[in-house]
Each structure stands twice: as structure tokens, then as C-alpha cells.
Amino acid sequence: MDKKQIYEGKAKVLFEGPEEGQIIQYFKDDATAFNKQKFDVIEGKGVLNNIISAYMMEFFSKNGIENHFIERLNKREQLVKKVEIVPVEVVLRNYAAGTLVKRYGLEDGIKLSRPLIEFCYKSDEHGDPLLSEEHILIFNFATQDEIDMMKKTTLIINQILGDLFDKIGIILGDFKVEFGRVTENGSTRLILADEMSPDNCRLWDKETLEIMDKDRFRKGLGSLTEFYREVAVRLGLEKELEE
Ligand SMILES: Nc1ncnc2c1ncn2[C@@H]1O[C@H](COP(=O)(O)OP(=O)(O)OP(=O)(O)O)[C@@H](O)[C@H]1O
Ligand SMILES: [Mg+2]
Structure with a gap:
């Protein structure tokens, strides 16, 4: 069909x-x-x-x-x-990397004193610019309650995902999530949407610090799927990979 x-x-x-x-x-x-x-x-x-x-x-x-x-x-x-995507990318950073290094001149790879949450406008046309909470409210991208929910949920995701990766010898450097609205039985709420994969995280091997995420492509390091596969295998997904 x-x-x-x-x-x-x-x-x-x-x-x-x-x-x-x-x-x-x-x-x-x-x-x-x-x-x-x-x-x-x-x-x-x-x-x-x-x-x-x-x-x-x-x-x-x-x-x-x-x-x-x-x-x-x-x-x-x-x-x-199906959700109505909030046009805001929620980025959580445990370590300095990528645009954070470029924007503020931090040393690449340093651990931040605590997890940093950033909001970016989901607009390729405008280069995904950084958004303050004021921008989000004034542009009507989300309400204060929704911003609070996104921050709280993203911190919990960081906690449980960080623990999960730690158990399989991987450091969670940072990640990006998206949220969207669903309406069921007349009431609307925000839920996590889009995807969670090595395309939108930074993952480093705990022992060797080898890059296991999309930075392999950004930096032209090659063997991207070999490392994504390694992430999947460490998560116990061999059976799914064989299908
Ligand atoms: N559950 C969902 N309901 C509706 N849209 C969704 C859902 N999950 C993800 N999306 C949207 O699907 C689109 C396609 O995903 P993809 O990752 O290819 O987009 P992108 O090119 O990264 O982003 P965009 O097209 O928004 O610039 C994204 O815009 C994403 O926000
Ligand atoms: Mg995307």
C-alpha cells in the first residue's frame, strides 16, 4: 500500500x-x-x-x-x-563541545560545573539561533508551563540516559531533544518526540574517549556506522540488528 x-x-x-x-x-x-x-x-x-x-x-x-x-x-x-512540534530544540550539555566551544571559546571537552540547558529556534533558514525563555514566550513558541516541563524532563532524561550509557562504558557529552503537543480527550499536553540516536547526542568511549556519534561525520573521521553499531551492541540490540 x-x-x-x-x-x-x-x-x-x-x-x-x-x-x-x-x-x-x-x-x-x-x-x-x-x-x-x-x-x-x-x-x-x-x-x-x-x-x-x-x-x-x-x-x-x-x-x-x-x-x-x-x-x-x-x-x-x-x-x-503525531504531535504538533514545538519549534524549539532543547539541548543539554554536560561537557563543552561543538557550537558551545565555537560561540564562547571554551576549551573543547571540559566538563561543565553542572548540566547546561540551551534552547534553539528550529529553523535551518535562520541557522537555529539560540533562544532565551523570553524569546520563547514572546514569540508564542511555548508557555511558561511548557518551558518548565521541557527543562524538568530534559534534566531527568540526562540523569537516566547518563546512567544507562555509563553502565556500558560511554560518556554522554550532550544531546538534543524535541517536544510536541498531543490532544487527547479534549486536553493538550506536551510529550517527548522526534528521535534519540547517536545523530543527536555526543557519545565518547569512557576508556579511549573515541567519538561514537555524528561528530565522526562532522569531523570527517569515517567509520560512522561501525560506531553506531557498537553503541547498539552495547545496548544489547544484536538481535534487532540481525533481522
Ligand atoms: N511525532 C511527531 N509528530 C510530528 N512531527 C514529528 C514527530 N517527531 C518528529 N517530528 C518532526 O519530523 C521532522 C522530520 O525529521 P528530521 O529529523 O528529518 O527533520 P530535520 O530535517 O532534522 O528538521 P526540520 O525538517 O524540522 O528542519 C522534524 O521536523 C521533526 O520535528
Ligand atoms: Mg532532525
Whole structure:
């Protein structure tokens, strides 16, 4: 059956789901960085991200973090609840890296005194600029309650994800999440959406400090899928990888 395409992003395609209020995320092999200045197709990346993101979302659900995930359909697709995405990327940083280093001249890789939450405007056209809470409120991107929920949830995600990765010998340097609104039985609430994969985290091997995330692509280090696969294997997902 031909599914109706709703949207094509940089890493995923969205299709209409089988029921009202559901969509299908199709994970592509496309890799982009530096606001699409760098582009490549990395065979197998989409499959790995779909498997890892499905696992992560289930892990979050078990830990009381409500999210859009319903079920993984196949190697590249998962069924999720359709949400109205808040146009704000929530970034949590435990260590200085990437744009934080570029913007403020911090030393790459230093541990921050405590987790730092940043908000960015989800707009490639404008280069995803940093947003203050005032911007978010005045531009009507989210309410104060929603901002508070996003901050609180992101801190909890950092705690449980940091512990999970620590147990498998990986440091969680930073990550990005997105939230969206769902309306059910007449009331609207915010839930975690999008994806959680090595495409939107910084992950470093605890022993060797080897980079295990999308920085392999940004920095042109190669072997990206080899490391994403290693993350999946350490998470205990060998069986899913063999399908
Ligand atoms: N449950 C959901 N309901 C609706 N939209 C979603 C959901 N989960 C993720 N999205 C949106 O799907 C889009 C496609 O994902 P992808 O990662 O390819 O986008 P992107 O290119 O990174 O971002 P964008 O297209 O927004 O600039 C994103 O805009 C994301 O916010
Ligand atoms: Mg994206």
C-alpha cells in the first residue's frame, strides 16, 4: 500500500499512519551537518538510528517519560503519535563541545560545573539561533508551563540516559531533544518526540574517549556506522540488528 508522504526532513521522512493521530517515521541514510553545508549518504545509518531510537523511547517510557513512540514497524520505520512540534530544540550539555566551544571559546571537552540547558529556534533558514525563555514566550513558541516541563524532563532524561550509557562504558557529552503537543480527550499536553540516536547526542568511549556519534561525520573521521553499531551492541540490540 502506498503511504502518503507528509514531510521530508534531513534525516527522516514522515508518512501518514494507519490511524488518525499517528504517523510513520522513515529513517533515511542521509547525513547533514553545519546547516546542510556538508551532506553524504551513509549506508545503514537509518537502520541503526531507527533501532536505537525505538529502544531509547521504550526505555524512556519505562522510566516514566511520556513520548510519541508506539512501535517499530520494520528496519527503517516506526509508528509514532503525531504531535504538533514545538519549534524549539532543547539541548543539554554536560561537557563543552561543538557550537558551545565555537560561540564562547571554551576549551573543547571540559566538563561543565553542572548540566547546561540551551534552547534553539528550529529553523535551518535562520541557522537555529539560540533562544532565551523570553524569546520563547514572546514569540508564542511555548508557555511558561511548557518551558518548565521541557527543562524538568530534559534534566531527568540526562540523569537516566547518563546512567544507562555509563553502565556500558560511554560518556554522554550532550544531546538534543524535541517536544510536541498531543490532544487527547479534549486536553493538550506536551510529550517527548522526534528521535534519540547517536545523530543527536555526543557519545565518547569512557576508556579511549573515541567519538561514537555524528561528530565522526562532522569531523570527517569515517567509520560512522561501525560506531553506531557498537553503541547498539552495547545496548544489547544484536538481535534487532540481525533481522
Ligand atoms: N511525532 C511527531 N509528530 C510530528 N512531527 C514529528 C514527530 N517527531 C518528529 N517530528 C518532526 O519530523 C521532522 C522530520 O525529521 P528530521 O529529523 O528529518 O527533520 P530535520 O530535517 O532534522 O528538521 P526540520 O525538517 O524540522 O528542519 C522534524 O521536523 C521533526 O520535528
Ligand atoms: Mg532532525
